[in-house]
Amino acid sequence: MQTVRDLDSLRVAIDEFRTEGHRVALVPTMGALHAGHMALIEAAKARADRVVASIFVNPKQFGPNEDFDAYPRKENADAAMLEAAGCALLWLPPVEVMYPDGYSTNISVSGVTEHLDGAARPGHFDGVATVVAKLFNQVQPDIALFGEKDYQQLAVIRRMVTDLNVRIEIEGVPTQREEDGLALSSRNIYLSPEEREAARVLPRALGEAARAIAAGGDVAEALTKARGMLAKAGFDPIDYVALHDAGTLDPLTVFDRPARLFAAARIGRTRLIDNLAVE
Template identity: 70%
Template sequence: MQTIRQLPDLRDAVSGFRAAGERVAFVPTMGALHAGHMALVAEAKLAAPRVIVSIFVNPKQFAPGEDLARYPRKEQADSRMLAAAGVDLLWMPPVEVMYPEGHATNIAVTGVSEPLDGAARPGHFDGVATVVAKLFNQVKPDIALFGEKDFQQLAVIRRMVADLDFDIDVRGVPTQRDDDGLALSSRNVYLAPEDRASAVALPRALGVAARAIEKGDDAQAALATARASLEAAGFDVDYVELVDAASLGTPVAGQPRRLLAAARIAGTRLIDNVSVAEPE
């Protein structure tokens, strides 16, 4: 596995793949890798003969007071995991390469970025869209893979790719979970054992609400019950919402729906989501 930190070297390597007629699958990450990331890598290896993974903790998607400084960084362990998985190239640019002096361009994807985490974390998705657009221009992949755990992020990226005419196939990969159902996340390492035990209330509450809605129960009542159960488990809830899976707006009859939630436990913010079928 090549590890590259400078843009000219990356472009030379990618040009070599292209000269050999090889398609490229790309997995952007912020590191602190876990089985969820490795599921993306496994899908990437099935999708193309060359796989590139990036690790970059993007300062533009962290608001003041969020966990940029303490976000877990495990470059050596991450590198070993990716090499063992057969990744061809690890792109690890420093901040000054991604955002050189004078950088002044920001990408805002309106609409889909505005509710949910967009409301709870102003500016977050501008930072996501900007860095992903830059990564796409640097790597120039044929296929890019993102986890469905960050469902709104995936929706924002798909909207940006469509609007800006990126010739990239963006694929979502199902959320990977621990045995008790908690979605895998790099931030789970922040949780003390007792808080980790309580955190399973998040996927359980979403599952109960989704099943109730699918049975035809009143959606707002199901969402209120989910919120109450999370608060009883010690969560401070940002939102629990049922939305249209594409627009993240009001659900539309006959269109895929998604139930999304974000909540904090012991200061750690967790997100999760599940699909919701039409009532039986």
């Protein structure tokens, strides 16, 4: 596996892939890799000849009181995992390459960012859209893969690619979970043993609500019950438990179209998010 940190070396490597006629996949990450990321790499290998992974902890998608400084960074361990998984190239740009002196461009996607984390974390998705657009321009992949755990992020990227006529396929990969249902996340390492035990209530509450709604139950009642389960388990604050259109992410009060159930809540100092399809 090649590891590159500057744009010239990246472009040489990508040009070599293209000269050899290879289809290229990109898996953007912020590092602190786990089995969920490895599922993205495996899916990418099935859809392309060469897989490029990027690791960049993007300061523009963190708010002023969020965990940018504390976010786990495990470059050597991450590189070893990617190489073992068959990744062809690791793109490791420093901040000064991504945002050099004088950088002043921002990409903002409206509509799908108006609710959920778009409301709870102002500016977050501008940072996501901006860094992903830069990664797309740098790597110029044929396909890029993102996890459905960050479903709103996936919707933002799909909207951006459509609106800007970007010729890159976007593929979502199902959320990877622990045996007790907790979605894999780099932030799970923040959880104490007691918090980890309580955290399993999040997927359980969403699952019960999703089943109730799919069976024709009252949406507001199901959401209220899920919030109660989270509060009883010690989640505080609860940012949202909500039902939204699976495509537009418009909020729903009745289940009359493909939908997604979303939740975000804090247990101790760790903010967890999750979502489930309602079918």
